[in-house]
Amino acid sequence: MSTDWKSFQPLLIPKIPNLHKIDVYEKNGGYKTLKDILTSKDHTPESVTNTVKAANLRGRGGAGFNAGLKWSFMPKPDGGPRYIAANGDESEPGTFKDRQIFEYNPHQFIEGSIIAGYAMDITAVYVYIRGEYRSWINMFQKAVDDAYAKGYLGKNICNSGFDLDMYVHSGAGAYICGEESSLMESLEGKRGYPRVKPPFPAQKGLWGRPTTINNIETLANVPLIMKNGSEWYTSIGAKTHPGPVLYGISGHVNKPGVYEYPTGMLISDLINEVCGGMRGGKKVKAVIPGGSSTPPLRGDQLDGVRMDADSLREAGSMMGTAGMVIMDEDTDMVDVLWRISHFYHHESCGQCTPCRDGTGFLEKTLIKIKNGEGETRDLDLLLDLCTQIEGRTICALADAAAWPVRYTITRFREDFEKRVKKSAFALA
Amino acid sequence: MPEIFIDDKRYEFEGSPVLLQFLLDVGLDHPFFCYHPSLSIPANCRQCYVEVGTPVPNRETGDYELDENGERVIRFFPKLMPACKMEASDGMVVKTHRSSELVKRGHKDVLEFILMNHPLDCPICDQAGECPLQIQTYKYGPEGSRFEHKKVHKPKRIKLGPRVILDAERCINCTRCVRFTEEISQTHQLAIISRGDKNYPATAPGREFDDPYSLNTVDICPVGALTSSDFRFKARVWEMNQTPSIDVTNGKGANIDIWTRDNLVMRITPRFNPNVNDYWMPDFGRDDYRRMNENRISRPEVKVDDTRIKSSWHNAVLTFNEYLSGVNNKEILGIGSAFSSVEDNYALNKLLNRIGVSELVFTPNIEEGSGDGFLISDDKYPNTNGCRLLGLKEMNPAGLNKAISAASVKVVVMMEDDLVGRSVVTAEDLKDKKVIYFGSNNNETSKLADLVVPITCSAEHTASYVNVDGRIQRTIPAKETLYTNRKLNLEMSVGRLDRYATKYDNWSSDDNRIDCVPAWEFIENAAEQSGQPFNFADARDVFEDLSKSIDAFSGITYERMDDELGVVIAGSEKQKVTSA
Numbered sequence A: 001m002s003t004d005w006k007s008f009q010p011l012l013i014p015k016i017p018n019l020h021k022i023d024v025y026e027k028n029g030g031y032k033t034l035k036d037i038l039t040s041k042d043h044t045p046e047s048v049t050n051t052v053k054a055a056n057l058r059g060r061g062g063a064g065f066n067a068g069l070k071w072s073f074m075p076k077p078d079g080g081p082r083y084i085a086a087n088g089d090e091s092e093p094g095t096f097k098d099r100q101i102f103e104y105n106p107h108q109f110i111e112g113s114i115i116a117g118y119a120m121d122i123t124a125v126y127v128y129i130r131g132e133y134r135s136w137i138n139m140f141q142k143a144v145d146d147a148y149a150k151g152y153l154g155k156n157i158c159n160s161g162f163d164l165d166m167y168v169h170s171g172a173g174a175y176i177c178g179e180e181s182s183l184m185e186s187l188e189g190k191r192g193y194p195r196v197k198p199p200f201p202a203q204k205g206l207w208g209r210p211t212t213i214n215n216i217e218t219l220a221n222v223p224l225i226m227k228n229g230s231e232w233y234t235s236i237g238a239k240t241h242p243g244p245v246l247y248g249i250s251g252h253v254n255k256p257g258v259y260e261y262p263t264g265m266l267i268s269d270l271i272n273e274v275c276g277g278m279r280g281g282k283k284v285k286a287v288i289p290g291g292s293s294t295p296p297l298r299g300d301q302l303d304g305v306r307m308d309a310d311s312l313r314e315a316g317s318m319m320g321t322a323g324m325v326i327m328d329e330d331t332d333m334v335d336v337l338w339r340i341s342h343f344y345h346h347e348s349c350g351q352c353t354p355c356r357d358g359t360g361f362l363e364k365t366l367i368k369i370k371n372g373e374g375e376t377r378d379l380d381l382l383l384d385l386c387t388q389i390e391g392r393t394i395c396a397l398a399d400a401a402a403w404p405v406r407y408t409i410t411r412f413r414e415d416f417e418k419r420v421k422k423s424a425f426a427l428a
Numbered sequence B: 001m002p003e004i005f006i007d008d009k010r011y012e013f014e015g016s017p018v019l020l021q022f023l024l025d026v027g028l029d030h031p032f033f034c035y036h037p038s039l040s041i042p043a044n045c046r047q048c049y050v051e052v053g054t055p056v057p058n059r060e061t062g063d064y065e066l067d068e069n070g071e072r073v074i075r076f077f078p079k080l081m082p083a084c085k086m087e088a089s090d091g092m093v094v095k096t097h098r099s100s101e102l103v104k105r106g107h108k109d110v111l112e113f114i115l116m117n118h119p120l121d122c123p124i125c126d127q128a129g130e131c132p133l134q135i136q137t138y139k140y141g142p143e144g145s146r147f148e149h150k151k152v153h154k155p156k157r158i159k160l161g162p163r164v165i166l167d168a169e170r171c172i173n174c175t176r177c178v179r180f181t182e183e184i185s186q187t188h189q190l191a192i193i194s195r196g197d198k199n200y201p202a203t204a205p206g207r208e209f210d211d212p213y214s215l216n217t218v219d220i221c222p223v224g225a226l227t228s229s230d231f232r233f234k235a236r237v238w239e240m241n242q243t244p245s246i247d248v249t250n251g252k253g254a255n256i257d258i259w260t261r262d263n264l265v266m267r268i269t270p271r272f273n274p275n276v277n278d279y280w281m282p283d284f285g286r287d288d289y290r291r292m293n294e295n296r297i298s299r300p301e302v303k304v305d306d307t308r309i310k311s312s313w314h315n316a317v318l319t320f321n322e323y324l325s326g327v328n329n330k331e332i333l334g335i336g337s338a339f340s341s342v343e344d345n346y347a348l349n350k351l352l353n354r355i356g357v358s359e360l361v362f363t364p365n366i367e368e369g370s371g372d373g374f375l376i377s378d379d380k381y382p383n384t385n386g387c388r389l390l391g392l393k394e395m396n397p398a399g400l401n402k403a404i405s406a407a408s409v410k411v412v413v414m415m416e417d418d419l420v421g422r423s424v425v426t427a428e429d430l431k432d433k434k435v436i437y438f439g440s441n442n443n444e445t446s447k448l449a450d451l452v453v454p455i456t457c458s459a460e461h462t463a464s465y466v467n468v469d470g471r472i473q474r475t476i477p478a479k480e481t482l483y484t485n486r487k488l489n490l491e492m493s494v495g496r497l498d499r500y501a502t503k504y505d506n507w508s509s510d511d512n513r514i515d516c517v518p519a520w521e522f523i524e525n526a527a528e529q530s531g532q533p534f535n536f537a538d539a540r541d542v543f544e545d546l547s548k549s550i551d552a553f554s555g556i557t558y559e560r561m562d563d564e565l566g567v568v569i570a571g572s573e574k575q576k577v578t579s580a
């Protein structure tokens, strides 16, 4: 890691009072990058896309895909409308970082969206915000109104001839509407059923037109890259997964919260230094690194594990949304897993069979184990069911439901064995 | 021609067919639920998995990459793929359950999930016997269940609309019904509500599923979730015989199957014809089974001293000839019917022509604006174009009324058409005239007739009809009359019980056989009685005769109608049905 995290100054949510106000944001250099891009001859849509691509800005919504590369998939403009859908649905358990941007630094996200809009010749940006975030929706709407009033949104932005609209859309309480194609269906006023891909959103997105979906935090990074250059950006944090990131840390630590640091932080540093250690000095039993769908790591296997895609892959998990859940030695992993499975069972859209019925099968079997009625073969059954679900559905929710089951059982099997009776027969 | 390799066997194909459809078309059975050839493809049931690989093109040479043995390098998708979402492409390699354990396991896995929340009520479910879930579970499903928990409970016996009932627990969420209302009938009346395993289709609150095509969802529902409120619990599929026929309730002539048991028509379902009705038919056409069973005229009736009495067929023939020969031929008016077949109108016309009566007249039954441009036409009768092509004289209702009421007319011979019920003529208009009525059902007109000749309905005879688009199609008898026998008439279909059971299991009752004959047969008998037979032994003879004497029908045969799914008669496709 090239930057010393202790001296790192937050970039996504800088410690500037009242930064959510447009005047304060402008006074601190806000919207200058946008103006530069729109008015100087040095920038073209291609150059912006290439800079973001070179910065290797990896999506903060879960999959970690290079944002610039994703933008480059958009077909050539044909005069028809093109869209960005900004994903602020933020419903994955353990994840609560986009709302910090809505509250404390909405304009950086708006500026990033406009730059992205310029780069892809976008007509309108739809900002899809989790329905339960009522107050954040209101706060963010105010920021959008202010940006319109100052001419950063609407017609002829900064006298550049570039037009862009931004619409705020409230979700209605379904986790699945955070999945990008389901989000588009929802925006179109339909039931939130994920679409079968291909066609991909860049080919056929909102209302059949080219669309790019990015996470809120992803887009909030764009002004930083455009202001300071891709080289500067790649020097922050982990080499293959650079940049600042909002770590949403919850669980049995002394100071849970959202912390901004470079990527590639040691998990142990985040727990012990950033969050002030474990509550009551207890030992770490498990860490979910990036939202409930990412496989949990054992507390005794955290040595040297860092919060970036490569290190976490090696350790057997994923970066996800960097929504970390830290659990101490008193945690019962059977209860934890049941709670997670309950969530995915409840949130499955029900479109495809393995997910619709498989998630229920998983949860019901876990309830049986939780109630002390399980047998060892139920554990084998659960793993078997995961094989029947993984990779066989329309969207990744089913994988997200199966992975925690597979890895919690394989990594914390002793917790499960304690709860179950020995089977007389093997699994059919 | 592009080639594809399925389970190590080579096939050729054209275009870019849906892989699942291609498998089915070349006769490889493959499980699926949500796919339907006429609907969009949601790939949601995940039942149709295959393993798919494609050859790797070499960018420079344009050929496919080869391995060290000179075999094509095939890059397989890392996951099981739904065959309904894949398009066949040149060089594609496909493994089905026949050659891949993984695919076999995939099919079994999905069925295990579908069945875990599906009620085990096949013994009382209407779909049993024709249920894709039941059939595919036998073929591809797991042997037992590992699911030891409570099933999800959902509402049962929901009246979605006047004709369709939903059992939400049986629903497997394939969305076929929803897609039908979105894409085919376009009423958008159904949507899936709730989420996850609580999902089921429903109407908007306070709204009814009264789509005029609603019963098609019952046909395409791959389980017993949607049932017809009229048909449910009436018959098991294996007790019925299924006969291909034509819907005669409107001018479109949707292709149908008539399902009979014990000589009663139990239900009518659409039969695939891409040129006419695809897989669909309007709901009211299905209700036509009542007309085939109920209120039938059985045995001839004659009026003696103002009372109508049943008569023998011999007496009816004598009476018929007596009426016709008792007056001057100018005093006879023959009325054809766009409700009746080409054969029956032709035979009557031929007979009357021979005794010097001019062409039959007829008036179409058109309700302007009542059609929907889809499968419901403005024309309420199945054979208006047939009458025109036969050269019958088309009149509007007022014209026909005038022709009938004319004092010069003493005898009126009517082919089945309820002119009194349709208010074309009144009882007053027919007073003092001898009325001969050929009909299969009692109605306002038959009530007034002096001679009623009971004739077969469309479920009992072989006959052809020309639809609003000029397509001639034919029916096949589905139901026995007193004089026909399904064992002797090889065209009549046989059911499972006909083939495999004892005679006591099936068709045990003679109650529902109607004492009637096709109109042409009665006319032949009358001609023969007067000493000049036409020598029509069956409907085929009548049709051959007319195809020889009328140019429009020349070259058309029953075989062509069967093989070509109906034949468009040259010139008539442009003919627009008008009320003139």
Ligand SMILES: Cc1cc2nc3c(=O)[nH]c(=O)nc-3n(C[C@H](O)[C@H](O)[C@H](O)COP(=O)(O)O)c2cc1C
Residues within 6 Å of the ligand: A058, A059, A060, A061, A062, A063, A064, A065, A067, A087, A088, A089, A090, A091, A092, A175, A176, A177, A178, A179, A180, A181, A213, A214, A215, A216, A218, A219, A395, A396, A397, A400
């Ligand atoms: C079930 C499911 C839920 C998701 N929920 C969210 C979400 O709430 N917010 C989000 O940004 N991405 C979510 N995603 C990921 C999106 O599909 C998409 O990959 C992401 O928004 C792309 O943005 P990024 O490339 O900037 O990360 C979800 C994915 C799945 C499968």
Ligand code: SF4
Residues within 6 Å of the ligand: A176, A193, A194, A347, A348, A349, A350, A351, A352, A353, A355, A356, A393, A394, A395, A396, A397, A398
């Ligand atoms: S995987 Fe689950 S959430 Fe995704 S489309 Fe299928 S049923 Fe819906």
Ligand code: SF4
Residues within 6 Å of the ligand: B170, B171, B172, B173, B174, B175, B176, B177, B178, B201, B217, B220, B221, B222, B223, B225, B226
């Ligand atoms: S009711 Fe039948 S057709 Fe409709 S979704 Fe359910 S299973 Fe499919």
Ligand code: FES
Residues within 6 Å of the ligand: B031, B032, B033, B034, B035, B042, B043, B044, B045, B046, B047, B048, B049, B082, B083, B084, B085
């Ligand atoms: S038929 Fe349902 S997924 Fe292919």
